[in-house]
Each structure stands twice: as C-alpha cells, then as structure tokens.
Amino acid sequence: MKTVRILTAVVLIAASGLAQAQLAGTRRIDLQRHDLSAPGREVIQARVEIDPGVTSPRHTHPGEEIIYVLEGSLEYQVEGKPPVTLKAGDVLFIPAGTVHAAKNVGSGNAAELATYVVEKGKPLVTVVP
Secondary structure: OHHHHHHHHHHHHHHHHHHHHHOOOEEEEEEEEEEOOOOOEEEEEEEEEEOOOOEOOOEEOOEEEEEEEEEOEEEEEEOOOOOEEEEOOOEEEEOOOOOEEEEEOOOOOEEEEEEEEEEOOOOOOEEOO
16 A cells, blocks of 8 residues: 555656656746736636747646747647748637637747636646547
C-alpha cells in the first residue's frame, strides 16, 4: 500500500512538471477577477504573452473567451474551424469548452488581452492531449 502511494505521488509530481513544461514561453498576467450578477459565474481579464515561435498547448476554458490582440501576430487554431492569423487590433470569440491553441507566428513578442466569462471555482485552463 505504501508503494502505491509513493508511485501515485511520483506520477502526480511528474504530470505537474509536464504541464509546466508545456507552458514554457507563455505568460498569463491576471489583471482583474470579479463575480458577475449571473450566479456561479465570474469574469477574469488577463494579458497573455507568447514568445516568438511558441505554441500554447491545446486547451479549453469553462466558459467563453474573448480575445483582443495587443501586439504581434498570433495564429489561432479553434477546433472545427480553419486556422486564422490575427494582428494587433483584431478580435476573436471562443465558445465555452472549445478546444483551441495559439501560436506566435511573428518574429517578435505577441500579446493578447483575454477576457474569460467562466464558471466560478473551476480551473481556468484544462490542457487537452
């Protein structure tokens, strides 16, 4: 039984390290978080920065994501749609639970203002293999 607990702990630590490795080159800077008048919902606004050539892992959110590209050039791959490349000033809406990823396809840094309208208490990002 003790061996099973140790192996479980090792697997969880390794999985945690893998998740961190997948996010290398991406930074999320939380700007604000507020409860909404809709019960069980909150809004989160963050600046998301992606280094040149970096692709975020495929992931979902427990609610809608509204994107405004602040700088650079980002290619978004939203499940069920052809890839789209956006530049500073462009916007994108991603429906709740939709698998998506973003890649910095420019030669410099890229950043977006991400506004999430999500279920409160759920993880903001779920990585999809």
